[in-house]
Amino acid sequence: GEDVEQSLFLSVREGDSSVINCTYTDSSSTYLYWYKQEPGAGLQLLTYIFSNMDMKQDQRLTVLLNKKDKHLSLRIADTQTGDSAIYFCAETNNAGNMLTFGGGTRLMVKP
C-alpha cells in the first residue's frame, strides 16, 4: 500500500529558503502533490508534479522529484511569516482516484 513520510518540524528565518522533504512508496503514482494547511483550516493545493518530471517551478515554489529514490521536496524561496503552516505531501494510489497524505511538516518562520 501507499505510505508517505515527512519530517515533523522545520524552523527558518524570514527571507531564508525553506526545504520540506517527503518520501513515498508507491512508484506507480502518477502525480505528487503539496498541500498547505493553516491553523483551523482545510487543505489548500499549492502545486503538483507529474511523475515524468524532475522539477517544477511556480513563483517562489520549486518542486524537485527524484523518482529513483522516491523523494519529493518543496523549496520555498524568500520565506515569509505568512508561509508558516503545515505542509502535506501526497501521492495518488494505483488507480489514480484517491490521495494518500503524509503526516505533515510544520513550518515555523521567525521574523
Next chain:
Amino acid sequence: EAEVAQSPRYKITEKSQAVAFWCDPISGHATLYWYRQILGQGPELLVQFQDESVVDDSQLPKDRFSAERLKGVDSTLKIQPAELGDSAMYLCASSLAGANYGYTFGSGTRLTVV
C-alpha cells in the same frame, strides 16, 4: 472562486450521542471524499463517492459511521454513537474525476466529543 462548503464549522457532542456533518461539493464535481484528520496527523480517507455510489469505504468504521450521497450532489457523514476517539477534523473534498490534478478541500468540521 468555487468552494466546497461544509457545516457545521465546529461541533461539540457528548459521547454516545449522534452527530452529522454536511458537505456540498463544487458544482459538477462527480467525486466526493470524506477524510478524518486527527490532531497532529495527516488526513486519512474514510469514504469516496463517485456520483451517488460508494467507491471505497474500506476505512470507514461501519459499526458507527455511515455516509450517503443520495442524489450525487451533497453528502452527509454520520456518527452514532460518538466516542471520545472520534474527536478530529472531518474534511470533505471534491474533484471533477478522480485524484489527478488534486482535490479541493472544504474548511472542515472540527468535532470534539466530551
